[in-house]
Amino acid sequence: MFIIAQLYSCFNHLFIFFSLCHDSAIMRHIKNEEVLHTMKITQIRNATNRLVYAGKTFLIDPWLSPSHMFTFADVPGHPYHIPDQVKEHLPMPFYDLPMSTEEILEDVDCVIVTHLHPDHIDISFADGTVGAPLDKAVPILCQNEEDAVVLKKSGFQEITILPKEWMKIGDASIRQVPALHGTYLPCGNAMGVLFEAKDEKTFYLAGDTIWYEEVAATIEKFRPGVIALNACAAETLENGRLIMGDEDVWNVSLAAPDARLYITHMDNVAHASITRHVMRGRLASRGVVNYDMPADGESVVY
Numbered sequence: 376m377f378i379i380a381q382l383y384s385c386f387n388h389l390f391i392f393f394s395l396c397h398d399s400a401i402m403r404h405i406k407n408e409e410v411l412h413t414m415k416i417t418q419i420r421n422a423t424n425r426l427v428y429a430g431k432t433f434l435i436d437p438w439l440s441p442s443h444m445f446t447f448a449d450v451p452g453h454p455y456h457i458p459d460q461v462k463e464h465l466p467m468p469f470y471d472l473p474m475s476t477e478e479i480l481e482d483v484d485c486v487i488v489t490h491l492h493p494d495h496i497d498i499s500f501a502d503g504t505v506g507a508p509l510d511k512a513v514p515i516l517c518q519n520e521e522d523a524v525v526l527k528k529s530g531f532q533e534i535t536i537l538p539k540e541w542m543k544i545g546d547a548s549i550r551q552v553p554a555l556h557g558t559y560l561p562c563g564n565a566m567g568v569l570f571e572a573k574d575e576k577t578f579y580l581a582g583d584t585i586w587y588e589e590v591a592a593t594i595e596k597f598r599p600g601v602i603a604l605n606a607c608a609a610e611t612l613e614n615g616r617l618i619m620g621d622e623d624v625w626n627v628s629l630a631a632p633d634a635r636l637y638i639t640h641m642d643n644v645a646h647a648s649i650t651r652h653v654m655r656g657r658l659a660s661r662g663v664v665n666y667d668m669p670a671d672g673e674s675v676v677y
């Protein structure tokens with residue numbers, strides 16, 4: 376009888392424990408609500424995210440085209456090849472936007488484009504201009520002079536090259552940090568972005584990068600509370616693996632065990648080698664639990 380009572384009590388505690396876990400997960404996932412002065416990230420699609428930070432709304436890497444617009448075989452000159460050749464003919468992005476363009480662009484204070492690749496900003500293959508759906512009067516931050524020239528040609532009116540020292544946007548401090556966009560030969564330059572503000576967790580948007588010593592150094596130096604990782608393990612023959620996969624996420628988790636990892640850039644590009652489904656399984660087998668991986672259209676509040 377005593378053993379049965381003990382078992383009953385044990386199950387009761389487990390039930391309460393799992394109920395609390397479930398509730399706290401739901402509390403952190405809030406759809407379609409703006410929470411001022413609380414950090415909130417909304418997964419739009421691929422690397423496109425809306426970030427509310429220190430009361431400002433940032434639109435990150437706005438790739439806003441409808442689904443199925445181009446394949447790797449359509450890119451002028453067909454410069455990139457995928458180890459699995461069949462993927463070169465898969466039309467991207469795979470999914471439509473989860474909400475209207477108007478909703479995505481509503482009340483955006485600042486656009487951040489980490490680099491000018493066609494899965495991060497809409498690019499016209501006809502004339503090379505970028506960002507057709509965007510309001511050109513909204514300030515835009517980019518990584519370097521080369522990207523600034525393209526943005527200017529595309530009609531953007533307020534372009535700032537994000538400095539490698541802190542600059543202020545409202546109450547947020549923000550700076551550029553290094554990224555490495557390929558294991559074999561980097562696919563051009565890319566940047567990461569750090570955000571700091573009083574009463575907010577430090578946010579590290581790692582961008583299109585693999586795990587390497589500069590990512591480790593950024594984590595070591597700034598101790599971010601939330602780290603966004605582009606992690607579909609996209610790969611080309613020319614560049615190797617372009618962004619993180621599950622092993623890199625695992626390395627970030629080991630380097631930042633107290634941070635929350637926000638996994639994005641999933642399930643929309645042809646050269647991806649893992650999906651959200653595969654990532655979830657592999658992270659479970661690696662014992663990584665400190666992450667969120669929202670579906671398109673979902674938000675996480677930190």
Ligand SMILES: [Fe+2]
Nearest residue numbers: 422492494583
């Ligand atoms: Fe990308």
